[in-house]
Amino acid sequence: DGKVYTIKLREGVKFHDGAEFNAEAVKKSIERQLEPNRNSDMPYASFVFGEKEAGNGVETVEAVDPTTVKITLRAASTPFLKNLAMALASPIVSPAAIDAATPGQPIAEPKGTGPYKFVDWTKGASVTLVANDEYWGEAPKVKNLVFKIIAEGNTRLTSLMNGECDIISSVDPSSADQVTSNGFELFSEDGMTINYMAFNTETGKCTDQEVRKAVAQAINVEEMVQAIYGDYATVANSVMPTWMAPYAKDVKQTAYDPEAAKKALADKGITSLQCITYTTARPYNQKGGSQLANMIQGYLSEVGVDVSITEYDWTTYKTKVQTDPYDICFYGWTGDNGDPDNFMNLLADTNWSMNVAHFQDDEYKALIAQGVDTPDGDERDAIYLKCEEMVAEKQPWVLISHSKNLLGINPKVKDFYYHPTGVAFFKGVSKEA
CATH class of the missing domain: 3.10.105.10 (Dipeptide-binding Protein; Domain 3)
Incomplete structure (x- = not known):
């Protein structure tokens, strides 16, 4: 009837804190976004997991066994699987990270299963990640990632030119020629x-x-x-x-x-x-x-x-x-x-x-x-x-x-691609010395 999704989980995967990735962990991460647990810092929760009053979305999440999760919907939903795949939609984090978070606040120290582990979040300034040596898939090629929050466009551009960062997003269209004329690469592709x-x-x-x-x-x-x-x-x-x-x-x-x-x-x-x-x-x-x-x-x-x-x-x-x-x-x-x-x-x-x-x-x-x-x-x-x-x-x-995604890239960076969804995957990215 299009209402029941049974998901088999990859085996042998661990969270960044060493905890086992399993059905109970998935259940806990999804249920925190269901009514009445969700809060205002979860704007995607109603979008992905629905609302009881509207008669849609997720009714129950069951851990059938350690590697099987069964999700039952109130009504059929063609986009549900695509929604589950969204980067912002259903983050699965270690149960210990959820329990350690301040109620009603974002998880300040997330522990996921991805190729990079969380190190530090300086609000309004930066997020630092480090390669996950225990990652279940192909190992990432770059050891450290630092995301800097620089709101002003000219400051971002100067940061790229001075070698203070390797990739900048949201290049101002009027600065596009400046990126290429200074020997940097301009990523320009239709966005979604x-x-x-x-x-x-x-x-x-x-x-x-x-x-x-x-x-x-x-x-x-x-x-x-x-x-x-x-x-x-x-x-x-x-x-x-x-x-x-x-x-x-x-x-x-x-x-x-x-x-x-x-x-x-x-x-x-x-x-x-x-x-x-x-x-x-x-x-x-x-x-x-x-x-x-x-x-x-x-x-x-x-x-x-x-x-x-x-x-x-x-x-x-x-x-x-x-x-x-x-x-x-x-x-x-x-x-x-x-x-x-x-x-x-x-x-x-x-x-x-x-x-x-x-x-x-x-x-x-x-x-x-x-x-x-x-x-x-x-x-x-x-x-x-x-x-x-x-x-x-x-x-x-x-x-x-409809915009084009415009990014400035240091030519030493290899295999970087900015996905139309606005997500950047860094696992396969490298940088020449």
Whole structure:
């Protein structure tokens, strides 16, 4: 019936603390993300493991024997296995690491089973890992990994140029030539992303669909994307990237029509909007949200609407979109697994850190539920195409762009690849002396 998944575990694997990787450990790691155990630091928990009230997701997890786990769902879910494979979705850690964590807080010292072991986490600054000599698979080629958190793009670039780091992410498109002209390699590949402006559909001045349509009419998306990103992003005609089914470029997004926008907004009495945005580069928006907000402020001023902008760094912003009032905000998404549900489900989520538009539409939710139940194929693709059309019609978002992933790499680094999901696998990566 599509509800029961029986998973055989690899034998002979140990956690980084020496504990046995087994079915009881898997059970404990999953159950901490089920209701009522989950907390606000687990934004993927409801996305992957579902909600009892909605009648979906995981009902029970059983350790059948030391190497067998049985997961029973409340309803069939075609994307469930893909969701389990997501890096952020179902981290399996040593039971001792869970028990040692402060209740309601992230695990500060995770102990997994991967090729690298946790050494240190200096919040806001760095994470240090070391090769796991007991790894069950092919041994990693690099002994030490240090992830530095450098929010400012020019500082990251300088760090690469000075040899202070070997790989930088989120290269600003305007800096791409600088990377290559200084002898470094530029990784440039289509990402699995969507960059968008969201309307607050729950409170404020954009609860009216006609207002949202009029605001969208005021924005020249094509001009804006070219001006900000140049050749390193494409205009989004769809929530999903161009290479993901069921992408259809003939889904009709709201056309640029400033005259119609001006009249409609005047008729609705809309003369001002409150906007919040982020300043930090994101994988779906290497420029950060400031330029987007400023350009949209300009477009809307031309149709008689004054936009006030408040900016925050990304860490602060993630809280502000859940606590502060706004009419419009900027956000985006990097797909986790290539399944259409992974994109379209965002607008059905009741977690406002995922669904910043606060969009709750019964018809849309019914389509999402149908898509989850339906096996992969043309029938399922058609459901998500209907979802795409509904997003265009109801206008909870103004779709902006799909980005290219841009990274700068020291040429001494070999075999590095940045996956479209935004995950970097370092096991096979090496560095010349």
